[in-house]
Amino acid sequence: MDKQALYINFNGELELLGDDKLSVARRAMHYGDGLFESMHAFGTQVQLFDLHHKRLMAGMKALRYIIDDKFKKQQLAFEIERLLKRNRQFGGARVRLTVFRNAPGLYTPASNDAAYMIETSTLPNKFFKLNDKGLSIGVFTDLRKPINYLSPFKTCNALLNVMAGIFAAENQWDDCLIINENNLIVEGYHSNVFLYREGKLYTPGVESGCVMGVMREMLIRLAHQQGINTVELPGLTEEELLSAEEIFLTNAVEGIRWVLAYKNRRYFNRVSVMLNDQLNTTLFAKHINNI
Incomplete structure (x- = not known):
């Protein structure tokens, strides 16, 4: 059986993982000009999303990113849910939301516009399982x-x-x-x-x-x-x-x-x-x- 193709969510667009979308994120790769949230999801809902979003907003402000409507809490939650459904990940899942400055320039960017990418992967457990061995x-x-x-x-x-x-x-x-x-x-x-x-x-x-x-x-x-x-x-x-x-x-x-x-x-x-x-x-x- 062929392995299921996985998608990412790039600024609200579902794209096959492996498509050449990462080139636009080159500031994040070249300069580390980005931040991310690693989250736990179950049943297409992220746990503790209010706290994750609060920290994300504080980090974006610290990095001088422009925070527009696509970064509203409800919109990001919708995009995460949409990706989890597309990837058919309804049990425990890891969700990574990466935000980066979406602008040309070297060390000094031409603007402070921001973009995001969401990636998901399946976890072995639905809930939080304490490690058996310390x-x-x-x-x-x-x-x-x-x-x-x-x-x-x-x-x-x-x-x-x-x-x-x-x-x-x-x-x-x-x-x-x-x-x-x-x-x-x-x-x-x-x-x-x-x-x-x-x-x-x-x-x-x-x-x-x-x-x-x-x-x-x-x-x-x-x-x-x-x-x-x-x-x-x-x-x-x-x-x-x-x-x-x-x-x-x-x-x-x-x-x-x-x-x-x-x-x-x-x-x-x-x-x-x-x-x-x-x-x-x-x-x-x-x-x-x-x-």
């Missing part, structure tokens, strides 16, 4: 994440994250943490990081330079509902990692991933399990009850 993690120290007004956003210039991912693979870790310019741990290479100790959660605050994670914000809300307060810090130290009872990583596509090992330290996952259950109940209750 992660082994380390810390990447070769490069440091700067703290500035672009730090909270997921920009197309992600070399630090790429190098951290390579470093993790070279050391046979499942993930690794990134440090900021103050030598404090602020996030994973594609996630936010939380510690649990003595009834409280600890996580780097946005002022630390970490990504303003959508799932991070959701988990802070859910923890509060469960009577667990979250302390936001300028960053985390290795001593705080080693004294934690639990460590878990969060992102909008995978939800929560719990950590088993850092160096010789081993961790539990009781709070991770509880929050993951609460997350699925909050976002998918109607669908879970129908299974």
Whole structure:
């Protein structure tokens, strides 16, 4: 059976993946002049889309992009749904929305007009499934994440994250943490990081330079509902990692991933399990009850 052809959504037009549409996105490729949202969808609807759109608008303003009607929340949600239907992805799906400056010019663009591209791919699970085996993690120290007004956003210039991912693979870790310019741990290479100790959660605050994670914000809300307060810090130290009872990583596509090992330290996952259950109940209750 032939593999199903996949489509992308390019500025509201459905195009076969592989058509030569990427050439118009050359500023994003040449200069990293873009930003993106990675999202989880189920049943053609994106979870936490309000938070994703809020962060996207803040990032576009920070990059001086012109925000016209095609970037309205309802319009983007419609275009994502249309693409998921066209690709027949009705279970769990990853959605990537990339926005870039759509203008000629070298380092100085001729205008601040913006365009977007939406891509989708199928996920193995419909809902957020906690990892069965805990992660082994380390810390990447070769490069440091700067703290500035672009730090909270997921920009197309992600070399630090790429190098951290390579470093993790070279050391046979499942993930690794990134440090900021103050030598404090602020996030994973594609996630936010939380510690649990003595009834409280600890996580780097946005002022630390970490990504303003959508799932991070959701988990802070859910923890509060469960009577667990979250302390936001300028960053985390290795001593705080080693004294934690639990460590878990969060992102909008995978939800929560719990950590088993850092160096010789081993961790539990009781709070991770509880929050993951609460997350699925909050976002998918109607669908879970129908299974």
